[in-house]
């Protein structure tokens with residue numbers, strides 16, 4: 135069931151509110167996600183609202199440059215970003231939701247290390 139939740143970076147400068155379903159959380163094994171430890175919660179932009187911190191965000195891009203890896207300039211945490219798989223959507227790091235309990239969810243697996251092949255399969259969040 136989708137519900138409204140708030141979250142943010144570690145220092146609190148970046149804050150957001152989302153309406154999303156934690157059953158849709160996905161884990162990816164690509165070079166970036168593995169190091170970041172992100173748990174993906176991908177949603178349409180209308181379900182995401184940046185409450186504060188726009189000016190505290192920096193953006194890192196690599197490879198195709200499609201994904202916009204935004205992170206807080208002060209504390210370095212990546213609370214959300216624009217994913218390569220869905221550049222018209224917002225990908226929130228479920229770990230940055232207030233009170234998030236990783237043990238309470240069973241993330242679906244995305245083989246981002248083999249991105250092209252994985253995208254031809256049924257992408258779990260669609």
Ligand SMILES: [Zn+2]
Nearest residue numbers: 143145206209
């Ligand atoms: Zn921060």
